[in-house]
Amino acid sequence: MDVSSTTEDALSPLGAVRSTRAGDIPDALAKRYYVDRRGGSGLGFYTDARIETPSFRDRGRSLVASRTDPKSIRDMAAVARHRGWTTIMVTGAKEFRREAWLAGQASGIEVRGYKPTERDLQDLERRRSRSARRDEPRQEASDRSATLKEV
Numbered sequence: 001m002d003v004s005s006t007t008e009d010a011l012s013p014l015g016a017v018r019s020t021r022a023g024d025i026p027d028a029l030a031k032r033y034y035v036d037r038r039g040g041s042g043l044g045f046y047t048d049a050r051i052e053t054p055s056f057r058d059r060g061r062s063l064v065a066s067r068t069d070p071k072s073i074r075d076m077a078a079v080a081r082h083r084g085w086t087t088i089m090v091t092g093a094k095e096f097r098r099e100a101w102l103a104g105q106a107s108g109i110e111v112r113g114y115k116p117t118e119r120d121l122q123d124l125e126r127r128r129s130r131s132a133r134r135d136e137p138r139q140e141a142s143d144r145s146a147t148l149k150e151v
Contacts, residue, residue: 009065009092011100018084022060026082068095077103089113
């Protein structure tokens with residue numbers, strides 16, 4: 001399914017979800033962004049207090065990007081995962097849909113609205129490998145901690 005690039009760069013849940021309340025975000029993101037309702041519908045998420053355009057907007061049942069910024073799109077996927085969105089539909093520019101597909105898949109979310117290329121599949125595998133390597137030291141430390149507590 002090819003979604004026209006004339007639509008908004010957005011991700012929206014498909015099916016039953018835990019939450020669609022605007023502002024329901026992970027604590028780590030709440031600490032990273034400035035949030036307010038100025039300049040458009042929904043909550044705007046700003047990386048700097050001085051900028052006018054938000055990284056993305058939270059409209060409850062959709063998260064809409066102002067630009068195709070991989071970090072913002074990863075954060076949008078984190079919001080979707082936090083809300084229990086297991087399947088999302090991505091719309092908008094091809095670059096946005098590609099990045100949203102990668103971020104969603106890497107987060108364990110089924111993504112519709114983008115057909116990945118062979119290179120996209122390779123990119124996803126590399127991202128998953130990097131993520132697994134980053135998580136290994138934390139898991140080892142957790143295992144050591146559990147072992148110390150058992151003694």
